[in-house]
Amino acid sequence: MKPKPEPVEDLSEWSSVITAQQGWFDFRFKEIWGARDLIKLLVLRDFTASCKQTILGPFWFFVPPIFTALVYMIAFGRIAKVTTPGTAQYLFYFAGVILWSYFSASLVRTSSTFNTNKELFGKVYFPRLVMPISVLITNLINFAFQFALFAILFVPAWYFGAPAHPNWRIVVLPVLIFQMAALGFGAGCIASALTTRYRDMALAVTFGTQLMMFVSCVVTPLEKVPPDYRWLFILNPMVPIIESFRYAFLGTGVIQLWQLVLSFCMSMVILVVGLIMFTRVQRTVMDTA
Amino acid sequence: MSTVLKVENVSKRYQLGEINRRMLYEELQSRWARWRGKPDPNAPVTGDALDANDKDHLWAVRNVSFDVQHGDVLGVIGHNGSGKSTLLKILSQITAPTSGRVLIKGKVASLLEVGTGFHLELTGRDNVFLNGTFLGMTHREVARQFDEIVAFSGVEDFIDTPVKRYSSGMRVRLAFAVAAHLEAQILIIDEVLAVGDAAFQQKCIGKMSEVAQGGRTVLFVSHNAAAVENLCTRGVVMNKGELVFSGTQTEAIAYYSASTAIKTKCLRDRDDRSGSGEVRIVAMELRDPSGRLRHNVNAGDDIDLWLYFENNGKRAFPRLNVKLNVTTHLGAPVFTQSNLLAGESFRELPSKGAFVCRIPRLPLPAAVYRISYIVNSEYRRGEKIDAISNALELPVENGKFFPSGEVPAIQAGVCLVPAEWRMESAPMPVQLTAAGVP
Numbered sequence: 001m002k003p004k005p006e007p008v009e010d011l012s013e014w015s016s017v018i019t020a021q022q023g024w025f026d027f028r029f030k031e032i033w034g035a036r037d038l039i040k041l042l043v044l045r046d047f048t049a050s051c052k053q054t055i056l057g058p059f060w061f062f063v064p065p066i067f068t069a070l071v072y073m074i075a076f077g078r079i080a081k082v083t084t085p086g087t088a089q090y091l092f093y094f095a096g097v098i099l100w101s102y103f104s105a106s107l108v109r110t111s112s113t114f115n116t117n118k119e120l121f122g123k124v125y126f127p128r129l130v131m132p133i134s135v136l137i138t139n140l141i142n143f144a145f146q147f148a149l150f151a152i153l154f155v156p157a158w159y160f161g162a163p164a165h166p167n168w169r170i171v172v173l174p175v176l177i178f179q180m181a182a183l184g185f186g187a188g189c190i191a192s193a194l195t196t197r198y199r200d201m202a203l204a205v206t207f208g209t210q211l212m213m214f215v216s217c218v219v220t221p222l223e224k225v226p227p228d229y230r231w232l233f234i235l236n237p238m239v240p241i242i243e244s245f246r247y248a249f250l251g252t253g254v255i256q257l258w259q260l261v262l263s264f265c266m267s268m269v270i271l272v273v274g275l276i277m278f279t280r281v282q283r284t285v286m287d288t289a
Numbered sequence: 290m291s292t293v294l295k296v297e298n299v300s301k302r303y304q305l306g307e308i309n310r311r312m313l314y315e316e317l318q319s320r321w322a323r324w325r326g327k328p329d330p331n332a333p334v335t336g337d338a339l340d341a342n343d344k345d346h347l348w349a350v351r352n353v354s355f356d357v358q359h360g361d362v363l364g365v366i367g368h369n370g371s372g373k374s375t376l377l378k379i380l381s382q383i384t385a386p387t388s389g390r391v392l393i394k395g396k397v398a399s400l401l402e403v404g405t406g407f408h409l410e411l412t413g414r415d416n417v418f419l420n421g422t423f424l425g426m427t428h429r430e431v432a433r434q435f436d437e438i439v440a441f442s443g444v445e446d447f448i449d450t451p452v453k454r455y456s457s458g459m460r461v462r463l464a465f466a467v468a469a470h471l472e473a474q475i476l477i478i479d480e481v482l483a484v485g486d487a488a489f490q491q492k493c494i495g496k497m498s499e500v501a502q503g504g505r506t507v508l509f510v511s512h513n514a515a516a517v518e519n520l521c522t523r524g525v526v527m528n529k530g531e532l533v534f535s536g537t538q539t540e541a542i543a544y545y546s547a548s549t550a551i552k553t554k555c556l557r558d559r560d561d562r563s564g565s566g567e568v569r570i571v572a573m574e575l576r577d578p579s580g581r582l583r584h585n586v587n588a589g590d591d592i593d594l595w596l597y598f599e600n601n602g603k604r605a606f607p608r609l610n611v612k613l614n615v616t617t618h619l620g621a622p623v624f625t626q627s628n629l630l631a632g633e634s635f636r637e638l639p640s641k642g643a644f645v646c647r648i649p650r651l652p653l654p655a656a657v658y659r660i661s662y663i664v665n666s667e668y669r670r671g672e673k674i675d676a677i678s679n680a681l682e683l684p685v686e687n688g689k690f691f692p693s694g695e696v697p698a699i700q701a702g703v704c705l706v707p708a709e710w711r712m713e714s715a716p717m718p719v720q721l722t723a724a725g726v727p
Binding site for chain 1: 295303380383386393394397399402410415422423424451
């Protein structure tokens with residue numbers, strides 16, 4: 001029962017058309033724009049709901065990165081004696097941790113989009129991309145708080161002459177943030193599309209992100225990676241992001257422009273593939289979820 | 290009048306059985322093969338998967354087409370599993386059709402469940418906004434109607450309390466209030482009216498007819514004929530995934546109720562019969578004493594059970610015994626009856642005819658019973674000529690068996706026994722007085 005080729009007709013008088021097939025790049029951004037109030041509310045809901053009935057409330061934005069960075073400093077810096085040449089260790093780890101925690105939170109939460117919203121998706125229609133987008137925004141706001149904390153730590157250290165050398169490369173910061181957001185979103189969308197078909201993907205995603213941290217230069221500078229393996233690290237798009245961020249603020253590192261460009265292109269491909277897979281899966285996912 | 294919703298040849302196919310039993314490797318293998326134009330190595334050997342007779346797939350909706358005009362209130366009726374809910378899911382874009390398309394003019398809001406997206410940690414106020422936005426309203430639209438929504442729900446005093454502390458009734462009322470104030474040109478509603486207490490249901494139906502009269506287009510899916518009759522102006526009937534009738538709501542209900550009552554039970558094609566087969570029962574019917582066909586009966590009714598037979602005439606049966614066994618749906622025997630038991634013998638059998646068993650004042654509580662029959666050549670030790678177990682279902686509803694009009698439930702006993710009660714003033718039995726009781 002293949003669809004018969006239909007003569008081209010004017011459908012402009014109809015406000016929406018539901019068809020069996022949908023174009024590969026038909027992401028319906030207009031519809032998503034129309035649902036911006038919903039995105040706003042979902043982001044707000046995440047914040048208010050996560051602060052209710054807690055002791056520390058909004059301070060939870062700061063507690064995890066601080067303690068994670070501390071633990072890394074002790075475990076890797078003091079005990080394993082990983083050196084971070086030319087920079088203050090706490091700034092090095094803190095920078096890595098906030099970038100990485102953005103990526104991993106974004107990936108893990110987006111990957112479970114269909115499973116956690118099964119009930120909702122089965123009962124009401126709204127552009128499904130609203131869900132990962134609201135995750136992206138929530139995490140970006142989270143990141144903004146953590147970045148502010150980084151700045152608070154950074155400025156006095158720099159002022160009092162700690163080994164940190166911010167330079168003109170800070171201008172790439174917006175690009176880095178955009179790229180990081182695109183990467184987390186795209187990878188999350190791919191994972192969410194796969195988890196609807198293969199349940200073990202959910203486990204693989206959580207487990208994989210944990211492992212991937214160790215090859216993303218969060219705890220070791222790229223400099224310390226033997227040159228023979230460096231190209232492998234460069235293929236991980238998070239490495240140039242983290243390394244460039246450190247290079248811009250701390251002034252040390254071995255990252256090169258072409259590596260950043262490569263990782264940018266990879267992030268864009270992952271973003272588009274993620275969008276395609278997500279929009280294709282969302283159309284029939286409720287039949288099997 | 291303009292068409293606001295146009296459904297064109299919409300079909301939806303579901304896969305039956307185990308979905309996703311395949312692993313990623315096989316999936317990739319199949320895709321790779323298809324991509325190169327080679328046959329799928331993992332395809333089932335039965336052939337074309339899109340074949341209509343395919344046992345692995347079910348067409349939940351098949352080639353459905355209809356138009357809805359602006360201002361119509363269309364009732365979609367059908368049995369469970371007729372495909373009406375699937376159709377609704379396609380129209381509200383929860384799932385995509387397998388083929389065909391739908392054209393829509395205006396904003397659609399679908400209400401397949403009340404309280405979708407309630408977040409328990411948030412207050413009633415926050416949830417009104419969240420729920421309204423999920424259903425397609427903008428923040429401003431919700432804000433404008435907020436007071437009205439809260440007033441309708443009747444939970445004003447708790448609007449700033451987290452929803453997790455609400456009773457389930459309060460949640461439902463708040464949710465329906467939001468849904469009832471949706472500002473959409475086309476409203477798709479599944480049977481959500483069955484919520485809340487009777488007073489609130491009344492309020493809901495009132496609100497629904499207000500919406501319906503307000504010139505908006507409504508699709509209402511239900512098997513509640515009374516609600517469809519009252520609310521709708523048009524009706525379509527679905528059966529086994531296909532649209533079988535379209536017309537006014539009254540016509541549609543008439544069509545639906547006519548199609549539900551399959552009154553004559555044809556037994557000709559039953560292959561689970563046993564016996565030598567010279568005389569065969571080919572159909573069974575339930576009639577009232579005036580001869581009208583019945584689908585169900587009431588306790589206390591006089592009923593006639595018609596058993597149509599065919600006789601091939603190869604043998605004569607002077608002592609033919611036609612026996613009925615009535616059981617509950619769990620198979621517990623309730624009673625048995627036969628013509629010889631009742632003192633009636635059928636000596637000469639024509640080639641076609643019917644045995645009729647009259648049961649006066651049916652003494653059964655409300656339930657669905659099953660009737661099996663056995664035709665024997667004699668009352669005892671006879672040869673079995675024809676028999677089918679569970680040949681006919683006998684749905685019995687409450688009726689006026691007892692003078693009070695009450696009928697005890699089947700749990701209290703599988704049969705109703707008529708009795709007469711009286712009171713007498715009498716001395717105590719001897720045994721009691723002998724034991725010293727005054």
